[in-house]
Amino acid sequence: MAQSGTTSVIAEIRALEKRKAELLEAAKAEALKQAQDAIANLAEIGFLYRLIEDSGGPARPAASPSAPKRRAGEGPCPICGFKTDPPHDGRAHRGQSPKAPFKPEELSERGLSKLG
Ligand SMILES: [Zn+2]
Known part of the structure; x- marks a missing residue:
């Protein structure tokens, strides 16, 4: 071959991809015709x-109704990173902006005590 190198390789790949698309289209049309006949x-x-x-x-x-749902109390609050008694989760932080771990006085306001 007189011409070689990346350019000709890319051209060849492009040609093969075009050919592949044509073959796929033909195969699809044939299979579709068979399906329609059937x-x-x-x-x-x-x-x-x-x-x-x-x-x-x-x-x-x-959506499975039996899908396990995360409930408060199954682990530490994702925002505070610790458990409380009674347990709370991220929902307890609604209205906080920016969201931050509860400070001791905020815990006592909510009647929560830090565990761990
Ligand atoms: Zn929290």
Whole structure:
């Protein structure tokens, strides 16, 4: 080959990618035609189906009612970094701006005592 080097390699890769896209499109069209024929055959014998294209994207996990929920008391407050009695969590810090660990006087205002 007279011409070699990065430029020709990139050109070759581009050509291959174009070819791949064409092949994929052709394969998809062929498979789609087969699927449509199969659906048409099913319809003829009384079974109605529809072909639906999945647009992709990550599958969304269905919200499970049994999913464990974090409850106050299962660990230290994510903001304070320590446990209290009775336990509290980040929700107790709503209205704080900026969010900061409770100071001793804030703990006593809320009737909390620091543990650990
Ligand atoms: Zn806290």
